[in-house]
Amino acid sequence: MDIADLNELWDRVTGTQPRPETWLVLATAALALAAVLPFGVWRWTRNTITIAHEGGHGLIALLAGRQLSGIRLHSDTSGLTVSRGKPTGPGMVLTAVAGYPAPSLLGLAGAALLSAGRTTALLWGATGLLLALLVMVRNAYGVLTVVLTCASFVLVSWLTEPDVQAAFAYLVVWFLLLGGVRPVFELHGRRRRRHRGGQGAGSDADQLAGLTGVPAWVWLILFHVVTLASLSGGARWLLDG
Template identity: 35%
Template structure:
């Protein structure tokens, strides 16, 4: 039996069940710090685009779940995106579709954190992500930049699934999960604004749409979304560590 690693600070062995939590927190902290740097968003540019993709798909999938039709989405080089849907889900449904985009990255990221605890799943998940991106391009992506980026991202994930070992695959999954879980940090201004520039045009923010449907001010819904995002991250971390212990 292999002994757990030695912690010089306490002169004790570190229990193996504590290692996943430290590793996950380290990746999350690193991403959070980089995003606060002056050029942090540029350093994480491809990952930021993936977070935008998850955001827009969150709108579309929520619309589908509520009986509406997901028309298309575009992904712009400046990191913005726009999802188009059609239907009459009502005031509450419209608010839920707006919230779906804001919360989808956190939900997807937390799910990846949990699933990354099983090494045998890691490479399969990378391949699944790559295949899903190809499907997204075929069904909904409607601009050249979005198509090119998502196809390149799909190729990366497929090649990673084929070439990486289990440890490398887990690292990639955790990196993607951390970016998705914390992507709301780069959208704080957006969540607490009434409008935003998307593709050079002004559009109502998601929280403003929620405010129009549910009457309370947009900054209130921005606070609700930020709180829920943190709660989803905490829940994902708890399940990830608990899964390792089991």
């Protein structure tokens, strides 16, 4: 690949693409909603949200100076991120708090890129993040899930027309924004049914309560605020352009 090819590639990534028609933006929003609301569909699509959730834990752990040991993604859509370092303190708190907001914040960042016409940058950026995550995945199911997700971005980026790329990008961003909201409500429901026991115990909110002394319900409210605010802001960017 010569300099001219590299320049062309760079221009393609950093350039802007036309905004799709409003009907396509609304159609992708409807498709994303259909992938989040029905439980039979959600049990499969939730894997993508788990990838973002655990990736959020891992990224913040590294930024906080912790040593990331590995990430595991399971077929029941649960996940586990293991990092080494001081078991208490700001670094551990930031790592624990990062999971639930991560999909919504990624969706918000994606909406900002799409509103600026940066469809290709979004697709390539997502591919890079998935490849970085793949290095840290430590189980076969997790590797398969990340590889398939990454492959979908690569294939769409290289083999499809701009209209298809835009539709795919908008669908992904809508799904992150909408899908980031549901797990927090699910956690809230589990805690309400089994207060600090059963499935509620050991959640990120409980871990944060143990680390900070701030009640778990306060952290749940924080998760709700971040995910719902991201959905509101991201939707405005996507619809207004």
